[in-house]
Amino acid sequence: MFKLTIVAGARPNFMKIAPIIHEIERRKADDVPIDYQLVHTGQHYDRNMSGSFFDELNIPDPDANLNCSGGTQAEQTASILLAFENYLLKNPCDLVIVVGDVTSTMACTLVAKKLNIKVAHIEGGIRSHDWSMPEEINRIVTDSISDYFFTTSELANDNLLKQGVDEQQIFFVGNTMIDTLLKNRPRFKKPNIWNELGLNEKEYIVLTMHRPANVDEEHQLKAMIDAIMAETQDLPVVFPVHPRTAQILERMDITHPRLHNIPPLSYLEFNYLVERSKAVITDSGGITEEASIMNVPCMTLRDNTERPETITLGTNELVGTQPENLKPYLEKLFSGDWKTAEPIPLWDGKTAERIIQHIVETIG
Structure with a gap:
């Protein structure tokens, strides 16, 4: 054995x-x-x-x-x-x-x-x-x-x-992460916040941030969220937020009428939300993989990525960590000019x- x-x-x-x-x-x-x-x-x-x-x-x-x-x-x-x-x-x-x-x-x-x-x-x-x-x-x-x-x-x-x-x-x-995604895609589960926030398919943005470079520096976090809210027109921005980041947001009094901070979701609920979103803004490598397979536009708030195939073949774009970099990508999103995912080998x-x-x- x-x-x-x-x-x-x-x-x-x-x-x-x-x-x-x-x-x-x-x-x-x-x-x-x-x-x-x-x-x-x-x-x-x-x-x-x-x-x-x-x-x-x-x-x-x-x-x-x-x-x-x-x-x-x-x-x-x-x-x-x-x-x-x-x-x-x-x-x-x-x-x-x-x-x-x-x-x-x-x-x-x-x-x-x-x-x-x-x-x-x-x-x-x-x-x-x-x-x-x-x-x-x-x-x-x-x-x-x-x-x-x-x-x-x-x-x-x-x-x-x-x-x-x-x-x-x-x-x-x-990629075993994609094995899990494809197997569970038919089982994605609508989270309670869908009805609570009155969400509609392709009419909201999903935001995730957890890397220290983005969330631990308070003024950087505020500047990034301000930039996101300034360029996402009238769409709700749904932010499943880590408790530590939630404390920073509260301390800095970072609030916007369209920004909805919610507790972390389960795997099936989170991917239900991503699959139906207009786009994802994230600093997570795994989410860029999942978004690419689901053909959801994805913007990565990092200066580098260990998953370049999500850019060359997927729906991901590397925005960087400077808030002012976001504007042209969101303009491209709202113009309907975002790229379509191609098959990623294996x-x-x-x-x-x-x-x-x-x-x-x-x-x-």
């Missing part, structure tokens, strides 16, 4: 590993000798990360929650290192699977390698080339010591090859099948 330990530390990680779990369960039912244990490091506490969240994605509760939340980057890393080492010593496995680029991804890779356990990195090789982002450091450290890489694009392959990775360690498989809903096939045939 080939045993996997699948690690997730933040809510987007679970969206990426859900199809992996489904495919393992399918293979097990066909008597393929493969099994897994699911470890939640507890890195991000999220009140929506409850039983209902796992029910939505149709995945079991984790076999373990390491409860490593809070603290500085260093404190959290140290906490995960200690807890995951203790877990692996008691629960050995043949392969550790890490996903994405959160602190848990890097820390659990370090632990596994020091215990001589091989590591596979799902979403390996993506790069923003922005060393001010903790995620970029996590990616580079993880990719420097992992054994196998499941990639979302040819560019990610090239990044790994330039790093010196043997091409036999690289498997171009697609973002077809079958990525998890390819990953498990490679594990069974090549790694296991």
Whole structure:
């Protein structure tokens, strides 16, 4: 029996590993000798990360929650290192699977390698080339010591090859986040705020911001929201906002009649909102992927992206972090001149099948 330990530390990680779990369960039912244990490091506490969240994605509760939340980057890393080492010593496995680029991804890779356990990195090789982002450091450290890489694009392959990775360690498989999106798209759920705000399809904007560069500097946050409200005509702007950001907005008295700050939504509710919006303004990489597949115009409030395929083939545009940059993009949106998404190679809903096939045939 080939045993996997699948690690997730933040809510987007679970969206990426859900199809992996489904495919393992399918293979097990066909008597393929493969099994897994699911470890939640507890890195991000999220009140929506409850039983209902796992029910939505149709995945079991984790076999373990390491409860490593809070603290500085260093404190959290140290906490995960200690807890995951203790877990692996008691629960050995043949392969550790890490996903994405959160602190848990890097820390659990370090632990596994020091215990001589091989590591596979799902979403390996993506790069923003922005060393001010903790995620970029996590990616580079993880990719420097992992054994196998499941990639979302040819560019990610090239990044790994330039790093010196043997091409036999690289498997171009697609994007598991899109597996989850396509599987659940028929199940998207209308949130209560739809009727409360009187929303209509293609007549509102979805806004998300969470990166420190955008939300921790109060005057930058105010300037960006002012720019958004100035150029979105008379449309409602719906902002699912993190509690920490909500405190900043309240302290700065940042309010607009058309700006609707709402609590974070569930996965199915949030994507219902995105799919029917006129556009999304965001600083999230994952949302740019989902918006592109759903052919929803997307503006990214960052100076770089580790997902360039969402720009070259998808509906995403890189606006930057200067508020004055928004105006021409919103003018293009309201003129009806936004680009249409093209197919992105292997973002077809079958990525998890390819990953498990490679594990069974090549790694296991």
